[in-house]
Amino acid sequence: MTLGEAQEWAPPGVDVTRPSMARVHDCLLGGVENFTADRSVARRLKDAVPEVVDLVWCNRAFIGRIVDFLVREAGIRQIIDLGAGLPTIENTHEVAQFADPGTRVVYVDLDPMVEPHARAILGGNARATAITADARDVEAVLGHPELTRLIDLDQPTALLAIGLLHLFPDADDPHGLVRRYVAELAPGSHLAVSNMLASDNPKAKALETLLQATMGTSYFRDRADIEAYFDGLVLVEPGVVHFPEWHPDERLPGPPAPWEELLLGGVARKP
Template sequence: MIEGEQFIPTEIRTDQPTVARIYDYGMGGKDNFDVDRAAAEGLAQIAPEMLDVARENRLYLYRAVRHLARDAGIRQFIDLGSGLPTAHNVHSVAQEFTPGAKVVYVDIDPIVLAHGRALLVESDDTVVITADMSDSAEILAQPELRDLIDFTEPVGVLYFSVLHCLPDSADPGAAVRAMLDAVPSGSHLALSHLVSDDVAAGDAFTEGMLALGPWGRVRRPAEVHAFTEGLEPVAPGLVDVAEWRPDPAQPALDPVPAPLRPYLGKSTAGKSVWELGGVLRKP
């Protein structure tokens, strides 16, 4: 199938938005379609601060992966719900600070698989697999993952801004625990999750996302803390991702598209919904 100048595999639907492509648009990426751009602009009208929140999360990803690769000695990573390749990909950050670091990307969206494999065609240290991040048993059974990841050595288990995509019926906490049970002591969990103390604001954003398709919900901070019980927080613990070891000197993100620019800076007056995140060590 051809749309404009792009060849689009037939299994990729362009008549409904996806979270991965909406996020890609907000990061200034090009792997999105009209339906995704319209959805992103509609969500920005409902929750204008969310563009800032999404971009703060991507900057946090860089700092968290840098810490794991450079400071914590992690040489292998599993990125659950990885999304489309965009600025500060996990493999590029990890391999910048630890050459030869191994990365497995996991996502259910076929466009992620298509673009990821095209990007990584010549890499022996990085693979992309299609699996549902809520099904840890399926993920852990994947031969490509087992071939790349050594489960006798510490692993970085990553859930960046994705657990809120899982409904309660998928039991995201159980998915996280199952992944952590599979990795040895010294492994680390890095995560971020949309949260709100304002029930009405969280529910409004959740309803906006559910209108686009299957999604989870904005949760309360205490619910995310429960996902990490038994782990040792790395300072400063679970915080607004913008406050997790901020570094003004880190590489910048790509500019946002012109239709989204009016929504930049909208979180300066306070956020009703934000990303709670941090890095934790398995003892």
């Protein structure tokens, strides 16, 4: 551990010597809730793929458009945000409650820094909370008392898994994980999913290799594997697409830039 790391304060349970995906993401977004190890990974990512900062902002904008659609058009009033990461601007609850102040939101993340920081930002917001849990433990997440306090699973619910599933190897069965969550949701619920897209794009190969080397995780998948997350559900138009193509702010978006081709996701409704 360096002197700088030794002087960095962290909440109990946080190892500042090990980078966290939530904190690396925070660093790339210009946040301050990160440590030397996280900033080192962020620098290496920017060196390998300079557009990685644009990529994380593209991810943030995608979530915002999805949440706005879910509340304004799909009529959803309760949202579970898996792998939410550290709070930043235009958080899920802010977008959702701007559309309808009665919307209830639960953030879920494994990083123990997320919950206290999210709660600080939420302040006295009675319709939003954060919990520390492993998204792979469906029972622990859906049975958490803070989640059951706000979310009625007998009513339509939106489940967000954006920027999460590419962290899980095939051995963790991410498709089965999604199916287990969906099985617990009421008809009319919605699933929003993304995964980094495997391709011959050199930026995809560079980013996947570096994330494997620095974080020990990152599993890019092909289109068929990503579309399989939505098996049995009804896809919302325009289907599984690159992020800028999903309900774009511009009526006629241009073709995706090479770095935008790394991101693929969509939204679907449970019949």
